Amino acid sequence: MLLNQQYLFTPGPTPIPERVKLAMNQPMIGHRGQAFAQLLEEVSTRLMPIFGSKDPVLVLTGSGTSALEAAAANIIEENDPVVVIVTGAFGERFATICETFGATVYRLTIPWGEICTPDQLENFLHAHKDCKAVFATYCETSTGVLNPIKELGAVTKRITDALFIVDGVSCIGAVPVDMAAWNIDILVSGSQKALMLPPGLAFIAVNHIARERIQSCSSKRFYLDLNRYFASYDKEKSTPFTPAVSLIAGALEVCYMIEEEGLEQVIQRHQLLKTMVREGIKALELPLLVSDEHASPTVTSVKPLNGKANQIKKTLQDKYSITIAGGQKKLKGEIFRIGHMGYCTPFDILKVLTGLEMTIHTIEGRNVLGQATKKAEEVWREYV
Amino acid sequence: MLLNQQYLFTPGPTPIPERVKLAMNQPMIGHRGQAFAQLLEEVSTRLMPIFGSKDPVLVLTGSGTSALEAAAANIIEENDPVVVIVTGAFGERFATICETFGATVYRLTIPWGEICTPDQLENFLHAHKDCKAVFATYCETSTGVLNPIKELGAVTKRITDALFIVDGVSCIGAVPVDMAAWNIDILVSGSQKALMLPPGLAFIAVNHIARERIQSCSSKRFYLDLNRYFASYDKEKSTPFTPAVSLIAGALEVCYMIEEEGLEQVIQRHQLLKTMVREGIKALELPLLVSDEHASPTVTSVKPLNGKANQIKKTLQDKYSITIAGGQKKLKGEIFRIGHMGYCTPFDILKVLTGLEMTIHTIEGRNVLGQATKKAEEVWREYV
Incomplete structure (x- = not known):
């Protein structure tokens, strides 16, 4: 570490x-x-x-x-x-x-x-x-x-x-x-x-x-x-x-x-964080549980194929000190969840997406380095 | 202030x-x-x-x-x-x-x-x-x-x-x-x-x-x-x-x-704090609500004559920035209460007793400066 x-x-x-x-x-x-x-x-x-x-x-x-x-x-x-x-x-x-x-x-x-x-x-x-x-x-x-x-x-x-x-x-x-x-x-x-x-x-x-x-x-x-x-x-x-x-x-x-930030701005920031996360996840070709339209700006659920959710969660924790959440009840082991609310900025999103890129590279052998973060950065650039 | x-x-x-x-x-x-x-x-x-x-x-x-x-x-x-x-x-x-x-x-x-x-x-x-x-x-x-x-x-x-x-x-x-x-x-x-x-x-x-x-x-x-x-x-x-x-x-x-302090020592410290407070209050000739034997080592109730409890509490707050508690329910206005538990040392007791001496001097015109603290110091000296 x-x-x-x-x-x-x-x-x-x-x-x-x-x-x-x-x-x-x-x-x-x-x-x-x-x-x-x-x-x-x-x-x-x-x-x-x-x-x-x-x-x-x-x-x-x-x-x-x-x-x-x-x-x-x-x-x-x-x-x-x-x-x-x-x-x-x-x-x-x-x-x-x-x-x-x-x-x-x-x-x-x-x-x-x-x-x-x-x-x-x-x-x-x-x-x-x-x-x-x-x-x-x-x-x-x-x-x-x-x-x-x-x-x-x-x-x-x-x-x-x-x-x-x-x-x-x-x-x-x-x-x-x-x-x-x-x-x-x-x-x-x-x-x-x-x-x-x-x-x-x-x-x-x-x-x-x-x-x-x-x-x-x-x-x-x-x-x-x-x-x-x-x-x-x-x-x-x-x-x-x-x-x-x-x-x-x-x-x-x-x-x-x-x-100070302004409630309207806070709400918009969360929309930005949501879009950055989701576009980044899509760039990694990981399935999202919820449609763009119905997804919350505060938490994003990802449902990787082959039940790899827990392995991804564990690798993020062990190798990159990033803590995300797993699924609950009937989605246990099926999904992982990324929280992006409160004291959270676009740079934080780039952090978790970087960890995901490296984790996917390790677990699946797919070289996706830079793909999610590039996409997220494009989203951010457009917002600014 | x-x-x-x-x-x-x-x-x-x-x-x-x-x-x-x-x-x-x-x-x-x-x-x-x-x-x-x-x-x-x-x-x-x-x-x-x-x-x-x-x-x-x-x-x-x-x-x-x-x-x-x-x-x-x-x-x-x-x-x-x-x-x-x-x-x-x-x-x-x-x-x-x-x-x-x-x-x-x-x-x-x-x-x-x-x-x-x-x-x-x-x-x-x-x-x-x-x-x-x-x-x-x-x-x-x-x-x-x-x-x-x-x-x-x-x-x-x-x-x-x-x-x-x-x-x-x-x-x-x-x-x-x-x-x-x-x-x-x-x-x-x-x-x-x-x-x-x-x-x-x-x-x-x-x-x-x-x-x-x-x-x-x-x-x-x-x-x-x-x-x-x-x-x-x-x-x-x-x-x-x-x-x-x-x-x-x-x-x-x-x-x-x-x-680190030792639970036994923590318990004894509270006994010391209790005795210092009570002997100090007695030196001020203020009536205690509870007998020595039955009083808690964590909180002391004082019942001044002529219903001066709230006046004493207010003076301590306004003039010396010392917050104590009043009475509750049927003792409202009848007593004041001094808490002396947890992160509390003999020096803290001397602080509140000093405030009380000056408050009594102000309210009752009795020059009791140094009386409660002297008594409390004697108690402490004996304990050490």
Whole structure:
């Protein structure tokens, strides 16, 4: 191994900017004082445009899954019928959470690697008009599809009175979203993806319709009881339980960074990263799992022939210190996934593509050196 | 204000050592790789002596309260009778959590500022021999008492077949504990107290008896389902949901620090800090809420006459940049609390006592300058 630098390209956690680390290293403060109140209010408010929310974004101390659970457990009454769009492992997780908390779950199951189309949802909802909520995944991390949330929201509201609840964990901060215009009632994300923070925080934006439902919901919950978070925020701009103060200090720095680059620019950068990765992979003649049109700008799944995914992943790690992710559940061993979100530039994409070129050369004996990077560079050149 | 240094003396969060900050700033790693598996195993194993546990300590991403909920929600079946010893706000929180998850709760209520004696528990348990669990608080943060957990555990096991479940959030890492010898089945703590980390991690040690109960428990839970944590740890030394990687990296550094100082020495240091604070406060003729014998080595509650608690707290903050805590719930405005745990030395105690001397001088017009610090210095001199 050369100098022990490590290159992280998993779809979360993602690399942390130096200035965010510095912000997290400020002297610790108590969470019941004025300084913390000001910090939390700033973060909750500055996250609003990123979440396309008209309301301050609630901050939970937990994994992204804690906020998925909060989104379900705070609105589900025993035996409530709900629809869950399952386009991969995280849609399935949402369905399992809903079942755990007593809902009667109707899964709209889509083949992995494809999106749920508005027509598919429309047909499905005609048989479930009485459902209390429709759960969707914006970017399905396990496959890398980006579901058409705007259109799915419109269908949901046209056909049902259900809440539309969206898992945005692996894309919020890198994609456009507008809760009001897109009919999203609850939008969830985590800290360790496009938001450039270590894992440990979850974010949840709730509109007034969902908030009313939450207030009257009788389900059992305590740590993830959102009413407690609303009350503590409204009363003293704090959290009901000791929050991850240092990560929240980092979140403010992330908000500054996104404001400085400009949210529009951040979103465009992710489109560029996506296109560079995909054109580079195509130049290597490796099959992509998802079509260009339906692929997320944050994570790209590649499905090499002959089940070589794990060998590629291992070679990248062992020889080039590049960490990518494998497949999950039914795609285990079938695909590898490259995360390209958050603190990620075109140069980082060239890095991972270089590693892939050399890996393919080693494993398959095909001399593809320079091919992916050349293509990616052309994409970048055009963008600039 | 002089140079803007801030001095944190709340009973959590507590100051973070520089080397722990550096450890948390290592480049981010994925949580499904070998490096994280090794990190988590090291932390879970090295925490064992600190928790007096024969089993690796589970790491949750959440506030301390998330682990309190896990300790309750994973063992309570609907309508299970449980006993909760309530010596303050956190005992009451434990009771509320148990009720939330469907238990029939019998509170053994103790006046705030006093411990629960073994006799009190024995008398109470005679009427509740069939209870499924007894919940106790080791250090009750809201008052600063240290309950006699060893003796309470012995009583519990002599009279009942109940699990003995202990909240050690605000003292583990600063006090002795031996789960097997003390009959503790589940022991919970948080990162931001004696363990010198930012808030965001919770720890839970579970013995084999409790683990069996957890395996067969049918309650609804997902994010805090401990079976998922056991499975993920046993299978791949990971966590079921993306963990707070940077805080866990910090936790390993904390383990090293405690090993280097020696756990015995760490415990003795906290006894010294406690005695210095208490003798200093006595020299100022301020009434202590808790007797010497029953006071925790981690937090000291002071009950000044004429309800001056908030004025003292405010003056310390405004004039000397020293943050202490006020009272909670029924002690709000009645007491102030000084945290002295984790990354805290005798010099820190002299700092807060100095601030108190000057504050009392200002507020009450009594010239007590040098009195508390002299007394505390004498205590320290004797210890060395």
